[in-house]
Amino acid sequence: MEWVMPPFMSAGAPVPRRHLPAPGPQPQPMLPPGTFTCPQCQRKTLEERFVQALRVCPSCGHHARVPASERLMQLADADTLTTVPLDFPIVDPLAFDDGVPYRERVLKARTSTGLGDAFAVGTCTIGGHPVVVAAMEFSFFGGSLGQSAGDSFLRACSIARDEHRALIAVCTSGGARMQEGIVSLSQMARCSAGVVALGHENLPYITVLTDPCYGGVTASFATQGDVIIAEPHARIGFAGGRVIEQATYDKLPHGFQTAEFLLAHGMLDAVVARAMLQKTLGTTLAALTHHEVMNRG
Numbered sequence: 001m002e003w004v005m006p007p008f009m010s011a012g013a014p015v016p017r018r019h020l021p022a023p024g025p026q027p028q029p030m031l032p033p034g035t036f037t038c039p040q041c042q043r044k045t046l047e048e049r050f051v052q053a054l055r056v057c058p059s060c061g062h063h064a065r066v067p068a069s070e071r072l073m074q075l076a077d078a079d080t081l082t083t084v085p086l087d088f089p090i091v092d093p094l095a096f097d098d099g100v101p102y103r104e105r106v107l108k109a110r111t112s113t114g115l116g117d118a119f120a121v122g123t124c125t126i127g128g129h130p131v132v133v134a135a136m137e138f139s140f141f142g143g144s145l146g147q148s149a150g151d152s153f154l155r156a157c158s159i160a161r162d163e164h165r166a167l168i169a170v171c172t173s174g175g176a177r178m179q180e181g182i183v184s185l186s187q188m189a190r191c192s193a194g195v196v197a198l199g200h201e202n203l204p205y206i207t208v209l210t211d212p213c214y215g216g217v218t219a220s221f222a223t224q225g226d227v228i229i230a231e232p233h234a235r236i237g238f239a240g241g242r243v244i245e246q247a248t249y250d251k252l253p254h255g256f257q258t259a260e261f262l263l264a265h266g267m268l269d270a271v272v273a274r275a276m277l278q279k280t281l282g283t284t285l286a287a288l289t290h291h292e293v294m295n296r297g
């Protein structure tokens with residue numbers, strides 16, 4: 001049989017792409033797209049199933065981080081959520097530049113998260129109770145607290161007062177945003193003032209501490225709730241354990257910055273699994289609202 005030269009091997013013929021070697025390093029074997037690997041038990045779950053399970057590992061119960069916008073949807077009663085637009089200007093008091101201008105980093109974070117800063121805020125009902133939910137986004141500068149984040153929290157407080165709603169703050173943070181210097185620290189006082197104003201209106205304020213929750217956020221509005229709830233195994237503290245040990249020359253107890261340890265030592269009201277969180281918030285709101293009605297009566 002006569003061998004016929006394929007057309008692409010003829011001189012001058014274009015070479016089909018499938019016959020060219022791939023440029024650069026060869027790709028490594030990859031997981032199927034949309035697969036979540038649990039950092040605790042290493043089991044793999046389809047992303048879709050993982051999201052349906054509220055980002056809790058179906059094998060070991062590990063609670064992974066939840067994007068702020070998704071958290072609003074998890075907590076809201078069906079078809080009640082309205083997101084609040086937050087478009088505060090970028091504040092850059094130090095003209096901070098660590099090789100990349102701070103303003104540029106903020107713009108990049110805004111693009112990657114779709115948020116104006118480290119909060120997503122929405123109004124909805126939970127268990128039939130009207131609320132504002134302010135959820136923090138850890139992937140936006142580590143959920144750090146700067147001027148725009150403070151403005152976002154205060155906007156949530158303001159809506160709660162104007163519309164007579166309870167406020168639920170879902171907190172996760174690395175602390176103050178150092179790129180804004182002293183302005184970031186002043187947000188602790190501003191946010192605390194927002195919480196006090198809610199109290200003057202007898203509006204319930206509930207905080208949900210999620211992993212990780214540290215620094216100025218823990219030291220202000222995260223731990224000022226009428227009821228303080230945490231998710232299982234969430235790491236919660238002010239400074240990290242190593243910093244405390246270096247400052248105090250003392251050995252710290254094992255797991256002292258976990259939700260369970262803090263609950264056992266009276267720093268939290270409850271540790272609630274994510275699957276039960278919406279129901280627990282509804283029950284808590286019912287109790288607080290009843291108390292409020294009783295006081296007024």
Ligand SMILES: [Zn+2]
Pocket residue numbers: 038039040041042043057058059060061062
């Ligand atoms: Zn797992």
